[in-house]
Amino acid sequence: MSDVIIVGAGPTGLMLAAELRLAGIRPLVLERQPRPRDTPKAGGIGGQILELLRYRGVLERFQAACTDPIPAPRFPFGGVHVDLTQLEGNPMHALPLPQQQLERVLNEWVDELGVDIRRGHRVLGVEQDAEGVCVDVEGPDGTYRLDARYLIGCDGARSRVRELAGIPFSGTVYPEVNRLAQITVPESVTRLDNGDLEVPGFGTVRSGFTRTERGLFGMAAAPNSDSLSVYTIEDEDAEYDDDVPLTVAELQESIQRVLGANLPVAQTYRLSRFTFKACQSERYREGRVLLAGDAAHLFPATGVALNAGMLDAVNLAWKLAAVVDGRVSEQLLDTYHEERHFAGARTMLHTRAQVALRRGHDPAAEALRAVFQELLTDEQPLRRMGAFIAGSDIRYPLPNSNNHALTGAFAPDLELHADDGIHTVAELLAAARPVLLILSDRADLADIAREWLPHLEIRTAKLDDRPADALLIRPDAHIAWAAAIDEPIAAAEPALRAALETWIGTPGQR
Structure with missing residues (x-):
């Protein structure tokens, strides 16, 4: 019998495996894909997880794998920009490490720690009782059964583990399709000093966000690079398979619809497509089955999912190890749900606020965005917003007999x-x-x-x-x-x- 089976070898599952090994537990990881995915998804990691990786002494691994320049701390928030460049002690940093490279670094780390990952193994069924969990698995050589004390679903938005455990996953699906790319443009397109583009036959395409009746177009120049990040949002009812990659033609057609301009593309370095949902599992624990990452929550904004999922893993691993060792009762696992559901609700709060800022098209919505952007010229609301995005504002509601301000907070690096x-x-x-x-x-x-x-x-x-x-x-x-x-x-x-x-x-x- 295994102590812990992790389903899913994405960033959350791999982080959980690494943390369990640091705590002395040897988990088994099951991943349905036969090999690590090449389909671009998240474009980097940021926020509080970077501090945690630094505390573990492994942040340099991730920084060394990052080949793109680290951008200035300016982050999109609901169709406006949160510019943290003027803050001393900026609470929000990002590392432009595409998910394929992130997973490569995590795979190397867990391999060094001795984690067993079985790729091409899909979960078919789950049964649990007071003693453990039975998992029916289909692998390359047929079906088999595994027994474990605990099963952790890190298997994404369409989590099979969550479904089999009967955990409700409700929320809102927004009719938006987002397309994101890092590109270069040919010499026929002139890049102006202020970041704008002069496109032949069209005119000026502004840097930043351009809102039209057909959607939102965003563009920003990468620092010390010839590349541009371009972004479109359109309302669509179509369903897209996450495993089918975005093509250059699909991107250009989207830009044409939203902006009304044909933006020539010379090269592409990243192409990704995603939709937005606001969903949170009713509970992160059902007996001996637990959820983490996208299996537990989906947020309607970019730049937060990896941070939240990997922090789920860090919160859970040491608690699970203590329970498996028999040092504490299973009740400790209830604090995982309490704390990370609380953190997920905080993230849901600001990402839903981004939906309200992003989706409005009337004069009232324009006024809301203008007022919000004006508030962010003052240091205190800007600092609070940076901490909100980073997840560094989380203070778990722990027992606190003397009402000490640090109880429940992330320990400062004194x-x-x-x-x-x-x-x-x-x-x-x-x-x-x-x-x-x-x-x-x-x-x-x-x-x-x-x-x-x-x-x-x-x-x-x-x-x-x-x-x-x-x-x-x-x-x-x-x-x-x-x-x-x-x-x-x-x-x-x-x-x-x-x-x-x-x-x-x-x-x-x-």
Whole structure:
């Protein structure tokens, strides 16, 4: 019997497999496609997942695989632009790493970690009871059955696992087709210094967004490159197969319909087509079956799905490992649903707001976009919007006895002064283990926490301006508990013990 079977070897499934291996669990991954897909999908990753990858010490792998220049932090939001270039400490960064390359890097990582991936193996049926899950599979050599303690569906928008588990997946389907490409134009098209194009027989095609009665056209020049990103949105009722790639002819026909101009194309580097849905699974857990990524949620905007799905995986992996090890009860898995459903709802909120901004065509909608764009000239709303898009605004609603502002938040990467030198929070979390970080002379807190060794790292350091006396940081880099400065031990001890028992298990286990 396997401990964990993951269905789907996309970014979410591969991230989950890597995190489980870091936690000491050896999952089996089933993928229905016989080989990694070449069909272009997402064009990059961004937001909070980049910080998490940095904390794991692997971000440089992904950066090294990125051959395109990293663009300035300007992001589309419902047909307008969120320009974060003027912010110090910008909360939202992106890495232009197309999904095929992203999956290649993730595959290399999980291969090094010793993950077993079976490609060309399709799930036919799922049955579960109190002891485990039985999975019927069709592979290249016929059908067979697997047993596992837990099954995780990372198998995308049309999740077979979700369907077989009977988990409702409701929401809204928008009648939009989006086509996105990275292209170069021939010499007959003149690129102006301001980013506009002069197209023979048509005139000026403006950089940015152009809205017509037939849809939306977007265009932006890639930094330090001859290429352009072009984008169309049209209302269509047609159904498209995700495995059938967008062609240059289809792209040009869409541009002609929306813009009324024939935009010549010299070369293409990326072509993708996608539709928008706003759907969220009613629950992310049904007994021993759990969902992550697109199987759990679909958002009606670009640039957020990979971030959300990979963060689902990070939240789930260490909890699942603790349950499989027998250190904690299955109830810990309920916190996966509670926290990531909450995070998904936050993402759904701003992506649905983008729908409202994007789809209106009357003067009132134009006024809404103008007012929204004007608000983003002020630093505070701009900073809030950047954190919203990045997912860095998420603060899980955890038990918080002293109402500490850091409880539930992503741990800041503090510079720590210890006896053996200067370290950072990111260094402490590279091994994906929970850490009690003591930032003051609180030997009393360390004495309590030693009962949870060896499943906990206890580290002591100094800060010039400490935010708390101590922080209990989970493997997903979120703060489970914080001791207020000079908080009496009588108040701190019960809350610390409760947090350690909740997230790590009964003290004294080996």
